Amino acid sequence: RNDLIPKARGEAELGQIGKMGDSDEPGIALERVKESMAVPEEAVKFVELTEIDFLAAAVGTIHGCRTPFAKLDIPRIKRIRELTGVPLVLHGASGANDEEIKKGIAAGICKINIDTRIRMKFTEKMREIIKTNPKEIDPRKILGPAKDAVKEIIRDRIRVFGCNGRV
Incomplete structure (x- = not known):
């Protein structure tokens, strides 16, 4: 919604979006990401309490990832979008391949950080x-x-x- 941007109250992250360390192997980084994804029911409370307009939920991406090996949790994206009703932001999208990103967009991602x-x-x-x-x-x-x-x-x-x- 273009009318929302000038009035936006903010964007916030929920869950812990992975961060790629210099010595991380892809498999190790992905395991850490799986353990810290956003919980859809917590996303609802978070959006209600903060009144944010955009939510960057941890859904499988990794900040600073130089190769596209991230796997987005598409059902989680859909569920968070359905429950919260706010546009979802994909942080760390440089680490996801094009097909993963397209699936994420179809599931409810509206803004992508690269x-x-x-x-x-x-x-x-x-x-x-x-x-x-x-x-x-x-x-x-x-x-x-x-x-x-x-x-x-x-x-x-x-x-x-x-x-x-x-x-």
Whole structure:
């Protein structure tokens, strides 16, 4: 709902969204995530008490995940959406593959955070430029292409999320 954004009271996390440590193996990280997902009935109380407009419930993703191996708990997403009635936010979506995200959207996810993917693309492009031209000292020639790479990944994500042509 576009009319909600200017009046939003806030967005909050419920449950513990995983965080990828530098030494974490995917299997270990996923086990920790399963243990700390949001409980649908607790989500109802949380939304009522806080009066938030957007809920980022822990549903299987991992903050800072650089490879897409997260498995979203689709039934949990559906149940939380049904019980709370608020738009759901997916934090840590860089760690979920496109099919998982599409299923999450169908289940009730309305906002998707992909910060890690954006930062990875930005730094990857900067490293590539510096490696191919190590004597370059003009930041515009390094940052410009990195910014363009970010634009492209955002365009790609907009298409994957089914938002192309929408405001």
